[in-house]
Amino acid sequence: xxxxxxxxxxxxxxxxxxxxxxxxxxxxxxxxxxxxxxxxxxxxxxxxxxxxxxxxxxxxxxxxxxxxxxxxxxxxxxxxxxxxxxxxxxxxxxxxxxxxxxxxxxxxxxxxxxxxxxxxxxxxxxxxxxxxxxxxxxxxxxxxxxxxxxxxxxxxxxxxxxxxxxxxxxxxxxxxxxxxxxxxxxxxxxxxxxxxxxxxxxxxxxxxxxxxxxxxxx
Amino acid sequence: xxxxxxxxxxxxxxxxxxxxxxxxxxxxxxxxxxxxxxxxxxxxxxxxxxxxxxxxxxxxxxxxxxxxxxxxxxxxxxxxxxxxxxxxxxxxxxxxxxxxxxxxxxxxxxxxxxxxxxxxxxxxxxxxxxxxxxxxxxxxxxxxxxxxxxxxxxxxxxxxxxxxxxxxxxxxxxxxxxxxxxxxxxxxxxxxxxxxxxxxxxxxxxxxxxxxxxxxxx
DNA sequence: ATTTTTATTTAGATAGGTCTAAAAAATAAG
DNA sequence: CTTATTTTTTAGACCTATCTAAATAAAAAT
Numbered sequence: 001x002x003x004x005x006x007x008x009x010x011x012x013x014x015x016x017x018x019x020x021x022x023x024x025x026x027x028x029x030x031x032x033x034x035x036x037x038x039x040x041x042x043x044x045x046x047x048x049x050x051x052x053x054x055x056x057x058x059x060x061x062x063x064x065x066x067x068x069x070x071x072x073x074x075x076x077x078x079x080x081x082x083x084x085x086x087x088x089x090x091x092x093x094x095x096x097x098x099x100x101x102x103x104x105x106x107x108x109x110x111x112x113x114x115x116x117x118x119x120x121x122x123x124x125x126x127x128x129x130x131x132x133x134x135x136x137x138x139x140x141x142x143x144x145x146x147x148x149x150x151x152x153x154x155x156x157x158x159x160x161x162x163x164x165x166x167x168x169x170x171x172x173x174x175x176x177x178x179x180x181x182x183x184x185x186x187x188x189x190x191x192x193x194x195x196x197x198x199x200x201x202x203x204x205x206x207x208x209x210x211x212x213x214x215x216x217x218x
Numbered sequence: 219x220x221x222x223x224x225x226x227x228x229x230x231x232x233x234x235x236x237x238x239x240x241x242x243x244x245x246x247x248x249x250x251x252x253x254x255x256x257x258x259x260x261x262x263x264x265x266x267x268x269x270x271x272x273x274x275x276x277x278x279x280x281x282x283x284x285x286x287x288x289x290x291x292x293x294x295x296x297x298x299x300x301x302x303x304x305x306x307x308x309x310x311x312x313x314x315x316x317x318x319x320x321x322x323x324x325x326x327x328x329x330x331x332x333x334x335x336x337x338x339x340x341x342x343x344x345x346x347x348x349x350x351x352x353x354x355x356x357x358x359x360x361x362x363x364x365x366x367x368x369x370x371x372x373x374x375x376x377x378x379x380x381x382x383x384x385x386x387x388x389x390x391x392x393x394x395x396x397x398x399x400x401x402x403x404x405x406x407x408x409x410x411x412x413x414x415x416x417x418x419x420x421x422x423x424x425x426x427x428x429x430x431x432x433x434x435x436x
Numbered sequence: 437a438t439t440t441t442t443a444t445t446t447a448g449a450t451a452g453g454t455c456t457a458a459a460a461a462a463t464a465a466g
Numbered sequence: 467c468t469t470a471t472t473t474t475t476t477a478g479a480c481c482t483a484t485c486t487a488a489a490t491a492a493a494a495a496t
Contacts, residue, residue, distance in 0.1 A: 027473065036456085107320065118306055260445095260483075444491070445488105445489080445491085455478100458476085461474070
């Protein structure tokens with residue numbers, strides 16, 4: 001039996017190390033879990049014990065194939081529930097995260113299969129992140145952050161890095177949503193702020209925004 | 219903060235004592251929770267401490283007004299999720315219980331309000347049990363068990379006492395569902411079995427079935 | 437009214453997840 | 467290449483929810 005806490009640690013390792021393959025430091029994991037390094041160490045040992053994680057003392061942690069499957073399954077559930085909340089229950093994209101964090105731990109294969117069908121097999125969640133299929137496979141989008149986008153280029157918004165309420169509200173307030181076309185007018189070398197155009201309207205955004213907004217070429 | 223386990227104990231007290239008002243014995247509670255009397259005692263103390271339960275040593279336990287509200291809220295969520303599972307996700311009435319037991323603990327007022335609206339404000343769950351409203355109020359149906367029904371009387375099935383998979387499958391196999399009209403042809407004094415008629419078809423049912431099937435007069 | 441039985445409570449132990457404080461290893465600095 | 471700093475691990479403790487075994491109270495029986 002896998003506990004709720006174990007699932008959350010596995011998910012955190014998956015997100016910190018790219019797809020769980022890269023090795024994650026104890027401190028980084030502890031910080032992500034809002035806990036202390038000693039607690040993280042204990043849990044890492046347990047996950048290694050149960051064969052969800054690879055671990056050598058002082059060497060950080062990564063996920064085993066089995067651990068990755070667990071992570072992908074949780075992510076699949078999380079993102080499907082997010083789609084449900086937004087499409088069917090009138091949640092906005094900044095309201096879904098906390099609830100989905102709870103719903104993702106519900107255990108029932110039939111539930112998630114039926115939910116998937118009920119939502120018409122969505123491929124992306126409300127933040128533009130891809131939804132893994134039953135086998136943990138999902139399309140990888142060739143996305144770049146706005147900060148890495150080319151001056152003069154034309155892009156489409158495909159996702160966000162930061163899903164915090166504050167950031168998502170900021171985007172809403174500035175009419176930036178998934179699918180919005182964004183032109184990169186000027187990248188300021190001094191403070192790394194960026195001037196962009198949305199539907200012809202010009203907007204100045206900070207480096208922080210640039211790093212948290214994902215685009216694909218248009 | 220109320221824990222998952224506390225919620226489950228409160229729910230059990232509510233169901234064992236009629237609406238939580240009647241006093242429930244430690245042993246009965248322990249049995250319902252599939253645990254031992256000593257564990258039940260510990261939890262009862264904690265619930266009393268937190269003002270969810272009334273408790274005097276050796277005198278059993280009942281719910282306070284606050285405890286009852288908690289119970290009704292959980293029941294409301296449980297039953298709304300059951301409706302969702304059956305109406306939207308193709309679950310049958312014998313498949314919903316375990317999943318609803320998990321879903322009932324999700325914390326989000328908006329979620330439950332929106333779900334209620336999405337389901338078009340249902341008043342009863344798939345087993346015929348009434349769904350409390352936001353304030354814990356719900357219609358009380360004047361129901362009797364088949365065992366207590368009058369010989370020669372005509373009734374409508376309005377609910378079940380036992381929601382186990384076995385019993386619900388038995389009902390399905392014999393074409394008994396919510397709303398099915400049932401005539402009581404003969405009550406056998408010897409073994410308390412009952413001969414009934416469903417759509418003109420005759421059926422012999424045992425005392426156990428009689429006690430677990432709820433009817434209202436027609 | 438005493439004894440026996442049953443129900444309930446207490447005491448002490450265990451497991452999961454957390455913490456603080458201290459020890460050990462790895463890394464950085466001089 | 468030592469010393470200082472940071473990171474990680476260990477040791478010991480706490481809290482929740484559980485258990486077993488023993489003690490106590492209540493109920494039933496003689």
